[in-house]
Amino acid sequence: MSEAADFLYPFLEADEHDAAALLDDLEQSAEAKAHASAALRATTLHESRAAIDEAAADMSDRFNRGGRLLAFGNGGSATDASSIAALFTHPPHGYALAARALADDPSVLTALGNDVGFDLVFSRQVIAHGRAGDIALGYSTSGNSRNLLAAFAEAAGRGLLTIGLAGYDGGDMARSEHVQHCLVVRSDSVHRIQEVQAALGYALWATIQDELTSAIQHG
Amino acid sequence: MANPADRSLAVDPGVAGELARSALATARRFAAGATMWCLAPAWLEHARHVAVEFVHPVIVGKRALPAVAVDDPDPITALRALARTGDVLVAVSDRDSRPVIDAMRRAPAWGLTSLWIGAGPRPPTGVADHLLWLDQGEGSARHDGALVLMYHVLWELTHVCFEHPGLLTASASANEPCVDEVACITCSDEGRPAEVVSAPIADVAAVRSARGLETVDTTLVGDVVAGDLVLVHAGTAIAVLEETRP
The missing domain is CATH 3.40.50.10490 (Glucose-6-phosphate isomerase like protein; domain 1)
Structure with missing residues (x-):
């Protein structure tokens, strides 16, 4: 078959039998994606340094007064919330701090989703668990998740510190008066955004640990 | 820091x-x-x-x-x-x-x-x-x-x-070379791994391998129990993989 006619046969690749070329392409693609992630991470951590320090200082202040962290998100971002909650409660070093993820219990999620709607699955838990002095931390790659925006509004009204991690241009979270600190990963790849949001969460945790260590050493 | x-x-x-x-x-x-x-x-x-x-x-x-x-x-x-x-x-x-x-x-x-x-x-x-x-x-x-x-x-x-x-x-x-010398079903029958499903009765045990359920002769390996991993060759369990025992 002539190459000129290839476009007429979209399933031509069904005739492929040598995987070596594909494996070479995949390997190069893996390296490119890893480098893109590393570059986005370095840029974001650098540009967000002041915002990280400000958010961490406010979070440390809440933790010092006995506040607890409530973390939430949808899908992969729900697992990011679980990850940061585990990082605070089971730190590899430093001080264990109170943190929970609000998507970890399917009984609570399905009860709320079924009875009051999915837009309220986090805000209803903020009503149940949130106290003035606690921290609400939400992950959304779009910055537009309605159940996060509802939870932030509820949390802000109840005196919780509100922190949002968003992607793209920050979406509605960046513009919300109810999100006191919004850290934005400026990318349009959901995967790269999530990888760097995890790094931002880790940087928040590490900064808080440094502040607590310093506060205890200096009385 | x-x-x-x-x-x-x-x-x-x-x-x-x-x-x-x-x-x-x-x-x-x-x-x-x-x-x-x-x-x-x-x-x-x-x-x-x-x-x-x-x-x-x-x-x-x-x-x-x-x-x-x-x-x-x-x-x-x-x-x-x-x-x-x-x-x-x-x-x-x-x-x-x-x-x-x-x-x-x-x-x-x-x-x-x-x-x-x-x-x-x-x-x-x-x-x-x-x-x-x-x-x-x-x-x-x-x-x-x-x-x-x-x-x-x-x-x-x-x-x-x-x-x-x-x-x-x-x-x-x-078409590609087999890299897994013990598990590949396209390779010969040399020492395929299997998990014992039930302890042997009269030196015959049921095992699970990548091919499914099989019965094998356990004369060579003795008293295996459910959960043990064995190597199977030509219908016979020829060795127990000891590291899987707790």
């Missing part, structure tokens, strides 16, 4: 190539009807993240694939019941996770293709079909995005493979 999260996230040498081979193997198994079982006993968020990545793709138009986070407190018993020959096992853990080590050792007998994602000191060579390992970041990789990057790229590359259907067929994989 230097922030550990500031270190480079670029993958270690060799990981990109292993990601490529893992993605092709995973795509071939999915194309043949596999389910992916995701196991991260101490880091459950990663098992869930892998599963949701494959089940509900963030890129519109990519196919939804069957992937399941195994969050059973006894994951070996759960996997033994759930997993079928041809399925894929993806574990995310450090090298010391006992349930993951146990699942990896049983994977060949259950007919599973195994991938193990982790960071820090490496597991022994050959324990998984594909080892996706970061030598750096033992303390931080669970939380700072380094492991997420690994399975994100695995997902992305797996979907690239679906654009090459001719390379996903059984005949395409059969």
